[in-house]
Amino acid sequence: DTAVSQTPKYLVTQMGNDKSIKCEQNLGHDTMYWYKQDSKKFLKIMFSYNNKELIINETVPNRFSPKSPDKAHLNLHINSLELGDSAVYFCASSQAGGNQPQHFGDGTRLSIL
Amino acid sequence: KQEVTQIPAALSVPEGENLVLNCSFTDSAIYNLQWFRQDPGKGLTSLLLIQSSQREQTSGRLNASLDKSSGRSTLYIAASQPGDSATYLCAVRRGGATNKLIFGTGTLLAVQP
Numbered sequence: 350d351t352a353v354s355q356t357p358k359y360l361v362t363q364m365g366n367d368k369s370i371k372c373e374q375n376l377g378h379d380t381m382y383w384y385k386q387d388s389k390k391f392l393k394i395m396f397s398y399n400n401k402e403l404i405i406n407e408t409v410p411n412r413f414s415p416k417s418p419d420k421a422h423l424n425l426h427i428n429s430l431e432l433g434d435s436a437v438y439f440c441a442s443s444q445a446g447g448n449q450p451q452h453f454g455d456g457t458r459l460s461i462l
Numbered sequence: 463k464q465e466v467t468q469i470p471a472a473l474s475v476p477e478g479e480n481l482v483l484n485c486s487f488t489d490s491a492i493y494n495l496q497w498f499r500q501d502p503g504k505g506l507t508s509l510l511l512i513q514s515s516q517r518e519q520t521s522g523r524l525n526a527s528l529d530k531s532s533g534r535s536t537l538y539i540a541a542s543q544p545g546d547s548a549t550y551l552c553a554v555r556r557g558g559a560t561n562k563l564i565f566g567t568g569t570l571l572a573v574q575p
Contacts, residue, residue, distance in 0.1 A: 353505070391547065392506075392565040405562055439505055448513055450496055451563060453505035 350377050353454040355440050363459045364429060369426045370457045372440030378452075379445040380404075383415060386437040386456070398423050399445055425428035427459075435461045464489040466566035470490050474572040475542055476548045483537040483569045484523050485552035490530050496563065506551065512538070517544040521533055542573045 353374045360370055374381060382405075383395045399404035401417040412428045427434060440454040465488045479480040510519045510526040512535070516543045518527040525538040532562070535552055548566050549570050555561040 390568055392551065392553075394562055394564075397562065404555075441506075448494060448511075450508045450511045452508065455505040460561075 353440055353442055353452050355408075355447060355454040355457050357436075357457060358455065359458050361459075361462065363462050364430055364432060366430050367426070367428045368430060368459070369424055370438055370440075370459075371422070371424045372423050374442040374452070375421065376442055376452060378422055378442040380443050381417065381420070382451065383423065383425050384439040384441060384453075386439060388436070392439070396423075396425075425461075430459075430461050432461050435459055439442040464554065464556055464564050465493075466552060466564055468569050469508075469551060470569060472570040472572075474530040474574060476574050477542060477544060479542050480540050481537070481542055481571070483539070483550050483571070485535040485537070485566050486499075487533045487554050487564075487566075490533050492530065492556060494555050495526075495528055495535050496553050496555070497524075498551045498553065500551060500568075501548050502528065507564070509544075509550075514549050518566075523552075539571075544573050544575045547571055 350413045356371050380399045382397045384392050386392045394417045395409050398417045414426045418425045437456045437458050439456045443449045443451040467486050471483045496511045497509040512519045512528040523540040528535045544553050549568045551568045553565045
């Protein structure tokens with residue numbers, strides 16, 4: 350069974366549209382994250398939730414809105430998509446506490462036309 | 463501001479060689495350091511996590527060391543195999559209540575059969 354699963358794996362859409370990416374983890378972890386990997390393969394954190402509460406919110410445009418219905422799910426909704434949003438978005442999870450490793454999903458490749 | 467750099471950016475070795483990947487960070491006040499591998503089109507797989515109080519961690523043919531005072535970590539891969547070909551990323555976690563990872567720039571490793 351996949352530990353951290355994201356859907357869809359690929360997303361191709363027009364500029365200006367609104368889209369969502371879903372993430373689910375079956376590891377029983379308390380904390381979930383969204384990362385963005387740009388065209389140069391650089392990974393940067395966007396958001397982190399612990400038990401459905403937002404604990405990290407990096408400098409991300411407010412067009413990006415994470416939603417955590419329960420601690421096993423963290424979805425990412427993006428409004429008014431722009432060309433610069435094209436990237437691979439990774440979801441991750443970990444147990445609470447800084448000494449726990451993070452486990453990553455396979456990523457969602459978002460392409461804006 | 464923490465910056466994480468990996469050298470070299472790319473490395474090609476013949477099968478069977480031992481090799482070392484380097485990771486350096488500018489702020490030595492880290493909580494731990496984690497090494498990942500990323501296969502093309504895939505997410506990140508956690509390889510080793512070293513706590514700030516530890517000097518090294520080993521898993522199979524992999525050995526990671528940490529010198530916090532000098533801001534350096536190395537990943538040693540013994541008897542490399544073509545299946546080791548991937549991008550290797552190091553990430554440091556800064557102190558505090560959050561589990562925010564700051565990623566390095568990655569090393570693309572190719573092991574030639």
